[in-house]
Amino acid sequence: MICLIVGAVAGFLGGLLGIGGGIIIVPALILLFDRSGVLAGAMAGPASITLIAVGTSLATIIFTSAAGARVQMRAGMVDWSIVRRFTALLVFGSYVAGFVAALLPDVTLRVLIGAFLGVVATVMLTNWRPAPHRVLPGKYGCASIAGGAGLVSGVAGIGGGNVIVPTLVYFNIPIHRATATATTLGFPIAVAGTLGYIHRGFADTRLADGLLGYLYLPALLAIVSTTILFAPLGVRVAHRLAPAPLRRAFGVLLVIVSARMCWAALAP
Secondary structure (H helix, E strand, C coil): CHHHHHHHHHHHHHHHHCCCCHHHHHHHHHHHHHHHCCCCCCECCCCCHHHHHHHHHHHHHHHHHHHHHHHHHHCCCCCHHHHHHHHHHHHHHHHHHHHHHHCCCHHHHHHHHHHHHHHHHHHHHCCCCCCCCCCCCCHHHHHHHHHHHHHHHHHHCCCCHHHHHHHHHHCCCCHHHHHHHHHHHHHHHHHHHHHHHHHHHCCCECHHHCEECCEEHHHHHHHHHHHHHHHHHHHHHHCCCCHHHHHHHHHHHHHHHHHHHHHHHHCC
């Protein structure tokens, strides 16, 4: 029941803000797994609850972003030139993220996720405006941005919107177009990241315990069942909102999630 509710909230907010829903799903699953003990004894190796929460989140974003991107494409809001320039390196960075995350201590991984969300929240809540002459960099600049965005998105399990939206806004892409493009790019990021977490976690977990690599299948199925219903609704609502409230909502949500993640990781 909790995962059904998490899926509904994440789907709606993911479609509304172009963030894939991962910033809701990752901390929610960490909290759920910590409190319920459902994964106790299920891990054969050094796998952590955080890795499984992140991997499961990326898998759910496959469906969220696909549903949201479909609506964005019909509305003609996606910037396909950006999609073509970013996709290849985003996929590579997201795939290797599972291997990188597995090298980090669990507390470190949680703090990094929380700190990253806090930085993005600060950017989105300030009155900063990009210089009007600033445009996207050339081929190699975009490749560097895409590779880093894919890696960070895969490590955090957030689908890319938290990196791609502020990055595109920084380069003077309108917020609604940036959100639509981030939603579309969330699909290849989520697919590649999911495959990476399955590959890396296959030897550390057991399918008999509901785990396929670092994916927890019961939670995945429950979240997806409501996510795909609410993501398109969030997209439709986003098209009726002014950019400023959308930006503030994005930032406030990230502040809350960031504080919760860091507190949970560092508290005794």
